[in-house]
Amino acid sequence: MTTLPTTTAPSAARPRRLDFTRALLYLGLLVATLFFLLPVYLLVVTALKDPSVISLDTTWQLPPAWHWSSFADAWAKVSGGLRNSLELTLLATAISAVMGSLNGYVLSKYSFRGANLLFALMLFGMFIPYQSVLIPLFQFVKSIGLYGTIWGLVLTHVVYGLPITTLIFRNYYGEVPDALVEAARIDGAGFWGIYSRIIFPLSVPGFVVVIIWQFTQAWNEFLFGVTLTNPASQPITVALAQLAGGQAVSWNLPMAGAILTAIPTLLVYVLLGRYFVRGLLAGSVKG
Amino acid sequence: MRRVNRDQLTALAVLAPSLVLLAIFVYGFIARTAYTSLTDWGRDPSQALAANPVIRYIGFANYKDLFTGFLDARFRQDLVSALFFTVFFLAGCLLIGLLLALMLDRNPRGEGFFRTVFLFPMSLSFIVTGTIWAWMLQPSGGVNRLSPLVGLPAGQFEWLTSRTSIWQFDWNRLPLVTALVVAAVLVWVAVTAYREGARTRGHVAVACAALLALWALTGGVTVKLLPYPEPHGFNLAFVGIILAAVWQMAGYTMALYLAGLRGIPEELREAARVDGASERQVYTRVIFPLLAPITLSAMIILGHISLKIFDLVFAMAGPDNTQTDVPALLMYITAFRGNQFAKGAAIGVVLLVMVAAVIVPYLASTFRREART
């Protein structure tokens, strides 16, 4: 009987120690969650306040009454940009995804001498600061008559999107065994036959990753948008920056505008987060 | 002789449009920018927006102005700011990202929820983030009003409107500081070279370091870029922008680290435990060393993003706030607001050189590794 406490002590201590580290873990996660979600709370709360009740002292308080009209006001200011963004983003995404897929197919299955160097040169285009091409780009877009239209932006997003879409597809097709392509060659398929009947049907996950990535990038982009457009053709990020930049405006409007701007990409992220992360990781090259 | 068959020709034809587009839009435009930066386009306001402006070649005058000209002190402060920004942004992202990844790697309940929460800012535009955080960082609201919620006095930090600059140094000391930093790096290179047994490489590095140090101690001390001292430092107004940037990008580092952690086979940890490692040693001796390559890629990716940072600053502090200016923003303002195209081009080239210094070795090593396998 006297031995009982000594035998139970160690086994009891162990779970308690584990519980302690476990508690610490959840505390850490809670703090991190607050760090990431507090801005969201403030964003939503402010957007739902009447301008008259917004004051710095009561920043963190819930609105005394739900005030939805900020969204309507913000909508009036950004809806044009939203439509532009939607059009140009979908177009640019579709085109650069298809081109990237074909490029990736060529680079992974029809590699030639010097292909790696060429690919590295292509990839460099994804890292450059766009300020270093902005002036000639502006002149070029203007000279072909696309300044102030969404087509100039579409062209720009397609070209500068090519490196990443090519990269993702090249790596994706790298996982498709070469034997599959060889089997198809013996079965009688040529370049386009192999692409349309073997590679393309296997590409759905690759396309999802690329489309999500390009969609997010093009939607969120600002520098090209602010340089290559006029108010009629500006994308939503530029519209939002103008809405928020006007000092006289009270804070409910920019917050509502920010929510409107964020919703499409946020939706994509929440629904297809797994693929989003894959695109994210693909961006770190890894050959 | 190698016979090229039809499929290979088709393949090249398919690749060609992309190659041509990128050749023009990347390399052609860079060349064009580089040329523009050597001209006087925009120096004469009357010519800047003319239909056929008179543009003259003036050599490196724009660069000389940027680095030593009286009127371009703002650019020099921007460079310093970009470097400080990069250092703190990197440190913040890596530290928080690693912590988050380590926590999630312990398989807590609701892991999927936490991962979603930590990563969602990545899907937002910098403009959205900037708008939210500009509101969060109002001097007498937002973050500063968090402490009263738990009964503490309100924060007093001025965030974006701060005009304080710390860690100032004289721009004239730049050559000296650069020489000493490069010398220090060379010494480090030499040490690793000797350790690997590459004696020649070590000798060369040591010799170069000695030369640099010698120059720094003799000529370097007296070199003057400007006729007067010009202090530059870390503008505290950036603290808030760094905070917002870390908020947005820490999830990315977490995703990288988490992928790395999940890629470490459980067997390896078990082997370490069987070999007598404590839980802490499993991390310090096995896991962290294996994560080192991920840290390097993360540093390179985040580093080049931070050197290019533009939208976030634009949205948080506006384009005209000299306290929170960065080269990428200054380029835009110089060229597209001030119509000083040549000078803007020069800033663009400086940016490109900084980014290329980070990215080119990375790409080169990645492809050399791939070529070997």
Next chain:
Amino acid sequence: MAEVVLQNVYKRYGKVVAVKDFNLHIQDKEFMVFVGPSGCGKSTTLRMIAGLEEISDGTLRIGERVVNDVPPKDRDIAMVFQNYALYPHMNVYENMAFGLRLRKTPKAEIDKRVRDAARILQIEHLLARKPKELSGGQRQRVALGRAIVREPKVFLMDEPLSNLDAKLRVEMRSQISQLHRRLATTVIYVTHDQVEAMTMGSRIVVMRDGIIQQVDTPLNLYDYPRTKFVAGFIGSPSMNFLTATVKNGQFAIGDSLIAADGTLAESLRAYEGKQVWMGIRPEHVGVHGLSMESRGGDVMRGQIVDVEPLGAQTDLIVDVGGQVLTAKVEGHARFKAGDAVDLVVARDRLHAFDYQTEDALGRRGVAADTAAISADD
């Protein structure tokens, strides 16, 4: 008629020569096996025949046609890949029909051929399944089926069994052999497994470092290896090689003298006083007093290092004057490590190889008749 003839075929990758001066005449309906260690060039040769690799030099003829520049799809061949290479997004039926559809074969004909092949391979119940829903053995059959429906002149198989477990491999081995008899088509089969080569091939090409070592029937390879490499590669456990000095036309190993017979004894005379490799297969080494007496061999004294009981036989690892050899003894043997034994070697089964060139000496190197066939005609 689908002979496959390779004349002076080379494969070079830059400066590296992967296949060197390859000459081979594969008869119609023959089951030809390429065997060798990894990197010996056997797969490269097969892929050149398939048209997946370009031929750097030499000519390749399938049937009456020189096909060096003919794309794979027009060579009238079918190939079975090591990892099967089944199209993951198509079901079994579509996988098998794919090649025929691309050739615009009439629908009814496709259906007939696919169903016939499926019946032969007993995969009729799997036709609607996707590859990922199949077991390894089933995938293997589908890969075979995809080749069969094409009714090609030549089947090419690249290590098709290497991904199966041991039991299934034995089963599929005999099924492929039966299939070959039934279809009566030329088969070229690549493997690194000498057992597969021995059991399946009508003839075998042994390759090493891109060079043909020997082309022969399985039993001739076993009985009359032309080089030390072939002798060691064919047979399991591997042939024993002992360094011996020739004394009075006999092998001298330590204190023991071992006499050879017939032409081997004659050729040894030229090596009097020199070193040679003596080769003897484990199954031709016995323990004095237990077996082999009747073969009239000489005796070597040694010490047992290890005993490996396999049930039907026992392998004894024996140290003879510092050289180690394996002896295969029937049934269970009551030996243990450390025991001294007297080994008997079957005189008519001895091999000898030149110490430098490693070429076989004496009649053991000359296969009775078939070796002549392999030369160009």
